[in-house]
Amino acid sequence: MSDPEITAIRAQIADRTRATEIPQMRRDYDARGLDFGLPSDVKVEPLSANGVKAEWTSTPGADASKVILFLHGGGYVIGSLDSHRHLVAECGRTAGVRTLAIDYRMAPEHPFPAAVEDTVAAYRFLLSSGVAAGKICIAGDSAGGGLVVGGILAIRDAGLPLPACAWCISPWVDMEARGESFTDRAATDPTVQAPTIRFMAETYLAGADPRSAHAAPHYGDLRGLPPMMIQVGACETLLDDSIQLARAAGIADVAVDLQIWPEMIHVWHTYHTELSAGKRAIAAGGAFVKSKLGV
Numbered sequence: 001m002s003d004p005e006i007t008a009i010r011a012q013i014a015d016r017t018r019a020t021e022i023p024q025m026r027r028d029y030d031a032r033g034l035d036f037g038l039p040s041d042v043k044v045e046p047l048s049a050n051g052v053k054a055e056w057t058s059t060p061g062a063d064a065s066k067v068i069l070f071l072h073g074g075g076y077v078i079g080s081l082d083s084h085r086h087l088v089a090e091c092g093r094t095a096g097v098r099t100l101a102i103d104y105r106m107a108p109e110h111p112f113p114a115a116v117e118d119t120v121a122a123y124r125f126l127l128s129s130g131v132a133a134g135k136i137c138i139a140g141d142s143a144g145g146g147l148v149v150g151g152i153l154a155i156r157d158a159g160l161p162l163p164a165c166a167w168c169i170s171p172w173v174d175m176e177a178r179g180e181s182f183t184d185r186a187a188t189d190p191t192v193q194a195p196t197i198r199f200m201a202e203t204y205l206a207g208a209d210p211r212s213a214h215a216a217p218h219y220g221d222l223r224g225l226p227p228m229m230i231q232v233g234a235c236e237t238l239l240d241d242s243i244q245l246a247r248a249a250g251i252a253d254v255a256v257d258l259q260i261w262p263e264m265i266h267v268w269h270t271y272h273t274e275l276s277a278g279k280r281a282i283a284a285g286g287a288f289v290k291s292k293l294g295v
Contacts, residue, residue: 003263004294005275010265014192026078033083033283036273042089048138049125052118053103057080059093061118066097066135066293069119069163071151073267075172075200076107076115087270087282091139091167094286097293100126104147111206115143118213119151120158133149133161137289141267142192142238143200145171145230149217163254164291166228167285170267171245172238173218175201175210179189179240181291188235191266197237218244220251229257229288233264 019025020130032239038044045056068091081103092099098222104118119138128137140148142219145168156162191240213220218241228249232242241262261268264277269285272278 003277005276008262008273009268009271010190013206015040015209015220022077026080026209028179029074029078030080030082033086033131035269036086038086044085049100049102050121051126052122054080055096055101056083057085057092057101058087059089060094062092062098063096064098065131067100067131067137067165067214068095068097068167069122069126069136069138069272070099070101071119071138071140071144073105073140073144073149073170073172074106076112076147076197076204077200078106079144079268087141087272088225090272090282091264091285095137095289095293096286097137097289103188107204112204112212112215113154115147116154119147120154120160123151123155123163128162134164135293136163137165137167138163138295139167139169139289140171140284141169141269143172145169146173146215146217147226148242149173149222149225150214150220151255152219153217153222154214156224162224164225165226165289167270167289168228168230168242168245169281169285170232170236170238171241173216173231173241173245175205175216177201180241182237185235185237185239189237189266192237194237201221206247218248220248222249222254225249225252225254227255227257227292229285231259231261231269231285233266233268234260234262235264238266256257259284274284
C-alpha cells in the first residue's frame, strides 16, 4: 500500500481482539466509535422520532431546513448512535445541514423488516416536522448503506414523497454474498469476510426471503428513485455489492455516481480524523448532498 495512513489503520485493525458473541461485539463497536471523540462545536439533541430512538446533530451554520437521515452500519446486528456519532456529525458538517441519526431496532431481537419499518417511521417524522422531502438526503454505511435504498423503496411503497438523494457508503445489498469480490478481495479486506456476512444475513433475515427488495434492494424496481452516490473501497469484499447496486440503478435510469476509491477499506470514512482519504470522501459526499438539496 502506498498510502501510509491507511497502512497505519490496517495495523490498528490487525491488533484488535475480535469478539464472537453479539453482546460483546456491540460493546466493542460502540467503544471504538466513542474513542474518536466529538468536536466541541457539535450539538447533539436526543429525541424520539415516531417512537424510534434518534438524535439530531448539528454544527455552526447548519441549515435547519435540510436534513441527512443517517442509517448506521453493523450488519443489522451491531452498531448504534454511539458507534457512528463522529461520522454522522462530520457528514452533516460537510453538507452544511442537520443530521438525524436513528437507532433502529436490530437482530436477533428484532429481525427484518424492523430496521426498514423504523427508517420509514423516522422519515415520516421528518415530513410531519415540516422538512420537505426534497430537502432530505438518506445516507448510511455498510448495512445502513443497503438500508438507504431498501428504505427508499419502502417509502415509495407507503405512498410518501421520495427524498432528494441517497448517499451509500460501502453498502451491503447482497444477502447471499455471491459477489466475486468475496473471493478476490478477501486477502485485502481487513474487516469483512463472507462467513461474517452470511452469519449476519441469517441473523437479520430470520428465514425471510434473501432477495426481498427491502433487504436486497438491487433486486427491486429502482425506477424513479432519486440520484444516488455510491462510495466503496477498492480493497473491499463488498466491492461487487456496490457494482451490482450501481448497475441496477443505471438500468433503471437512476442517476448514479459510483466511486471506487483506490487502496481504501470498508467504510474508511470512519477514520476521517486520521485518514486524509476519509476526509476527502466525506467532502465528496457532502458536495453531492449540497448539490441535490440546494444548500
